[in-house]
Amino acid sequence: MKFGKTAIAAVFGASTLFSAAVMASENHTVRATLTTFEPTVLNIAVGDTITWTNMAGHDSQSLEGYIPEGASPWHSSMGDNYTHTFEQEGVYFYICTPHWGTAMGGVVIVGEPTNYEALVANNPRGATRRLMRQLDAHLGN
C-alpha cells in the first residue's frame, strides 16, 4: 500500500516536470511593417522561437558580429514568413537586407544580454548603432 502511493506520487511528479518543460518553450511573433520590425527589441527565453510575419518584400538575416559567439546565424528567404529557434543565451541583431539602408532591423535578447560588452567593443556605426541605441533604451543603459 505504501509502495503504491509512492509510485503514484513519482509518476505524477515526473509528468508535472515534463509538462513544465514543454510549456517553457514559447513562440513569439515579430511583424514586419513597411520599414520596421515590431516589436523592434524583444526578450525571450533560451529555447523559444520567433516567427517573423507579414514578410512580403522583407527578409530576416542575423547580423555578423552581433550574435553570441558560437550561435547559429540565419537568413530567411525573401518574402517568406520564417521561424527560428534560439538555443543560446545573449543578444542577437538582425536586419532586413533590402531595407537595411533605412535601418530596418531588430534585436532579440535571449535570457540575459551576456555578450553586451562584445557588441559595444565592435564600435557599431550607422544603422547598427541605431539598433544599439534601441537596445540601450530597452535595457535602461
Ligand SMILES: [Cu+2]
Ligand atoms: Cu524590409
